[in-house]
Amino acid sequence: MKLLKKIWGVFHSMKCAIVLLVILTAACVAGSLIPQGEVASYYTTVYPEWAGKLILAVRLDDMFSAWWFIVMAGLLCLNLVLCSILRFPQLLRNYREGYTLKARKKRNRPRDWEWMPKEEASVRNVFLALHFKPAVQEEDGETWQYAVRNRVGIWGSWICHLGMIAVIIGFGLGQKYMLDTYVYGVPGQEKQVEEAGLRVAIDDFEVKLRDDYTVEQYQAQITVKDEKSGKEASGTTKVNAPFHAFGMDFFQNSTGWAATAKAYKGSELLDEQVLCQGEFISLEEIPLQVQMTAFYPDYYNDGTGPTTLTPLLKNPVVIYTIYYDGNFFQMDAIGTGLPIQIDDYRFVFENPQQYTLIQIVKDPTMTYVGLGGILVILGIILAFFCRTEELWMRENADGTYAVFCRSVKGAELFADAVEEALRAEGEITGTKEEEGEHVTDFNHR
């Protein structure tokens, strides 16, 4: 029981939060410096063997999906949940009852300054000068003035934590349940996307070039059909402006070259297919495959290797690779429209055009993550820019005032401002420092 209590105590403590934050920071540093997602042999050759083995053993090669990284993030989240639940009643009580003269009188702390106001209005002026509403007076034998501002600020850290909880949980679930797939093709093609239950037709695709041939925009016109409902939606997707339909986003993700490959035997057309870079055309009757390995729209080779001079189709050349029975047979360059002859068979690449790759994403938790983000910002604004600050005074018999102030964030700076206002409206005749230690209220609770 005692042990359980201890574990519980550790879990909701801020100490635990600090340890977890340190571990997560260290993990992120490792995850950013060690290249992620390479093959195992990469790590054992690039790093000393022991280091490579260590990296693989503790999954530093796939840091952000490593089980222990996820556990740490989960613990941080649990820590936040517990701390938020436990702090709530205390915060509420504090919010309701903590910021009153009664509560402050109970604390019975030494005054910060002894002050002699210039005139009767000075007391009120000091409060106003510091942007406090005129103080509340209390007279039961003594005259007290008390004012507080930005009481709502005490909720800042709590709201920020709530936001972090939403972000962590939302992000984690999003990683697990998000739909993330793609479809590619040239205008005129329609393809099935099974995971999404859709058919996507590429109606048009345009790469807008500037005069200097740099790309201004990639833009695809697509029609999406929901297989279940039979409904259809058409629209444009551009970089930075995805198309949205059926709860999914369609991103213009990337592009490349495609061409129509035709296979003949004698004059008989055996097959015809649109190949994107990297794809093959295969024959049924013999185990012959031709790959469209690369494509150069404005081919140029000065001996150092092929390049393209412009992105325009001025001298289109396909680099093709032939495989026979699964084995490499030949690789070469050929202009479009020209035949590649192998025995009785002839292959021709025609009609080169750019294909588009459309990424399809449905992330059901994104809204929650977004809301979490907004809460984090709001919480930070409340915590640091709506600082709860208090000022109160007691009138002494001789007409001087004992002045107190309190701020949990930057107490010294607030005290400076109060002191300046007091000096402007009267004379300071004594300070806490003279009585001994100048107590700074760093206690955030």
Add this chain to the structure above:
Amino acid sequence: MSQTLITAENILFYVTVIAYFVSTACYFYYFAARSSKAAQIATALIAAGFVFHTLSLIVRGIGAGRIPLSNQFEFATAFAWGIALCYLLAYRKFRVSAMGTFIAPILFLIIGYAAMQSREVRDLMPALQSNWLVLHVSTAIISYGSFAVSCGISLLYLFYDRLSAERQSAMPDKKKLDQMSYRVITFGFLFLTIVMITGAIWAQRAWGHYWTWDPKETWSFITWLIYALYLHLRINRHWIGKRTAMFAVIGFVCVIFTFIGVNTFIPSIHSYA
């Protein structure tokens, strides 16, 4: 961009570099020789430099026909601009010239780094044509500027004990320096949070994923975690003073690494500039 505008931008930019350089020298002189006149001149030079700097950014913006926040030169010069702005704001609020001695060199180094980058104005690739990006970078400037200022104040804090009593009495005590640095950090932290959120929105719109642990993202997250740690350590461990001052300096080293180191040492989708 027309030749006239290029020349105008060049002149304004180099006048700014010189102003910041001379200001740094004046601050050093002030620190070594305790000349308060030198400190006044130094601060005035930063203010003047800031005006020229602003003009150079405006001229570049007009020439490029867009807000100039889209390649490494533009980020760097804007970063320096943000430091100058945050310094001037902090100076207006706290009136402590001595912090300039530590901030002006940072300012000069960053604008020096900018001067070494290619100044060519290029049209933007599609992914960079985004208002979210503009918001992302402009908040980053403010955030990084604040962290530079807090780093400067913290360095002053760390040097404080080596100063003579007479010099100490001419500036705020250590507790106040600590709280000044803390306040500036809270400002930077707010903006850094906005930087990450606007960056995430931009990434989502451009690539379909709002967070992919790309090195630049990861490093801004690391920086953010460091400052979150700073804030919690202040409360929980009562880490106030020397240790938090060192934390503020480490935090700024992370900022610099995120800004320059990641592009230089780690391949990333953010490295197109």
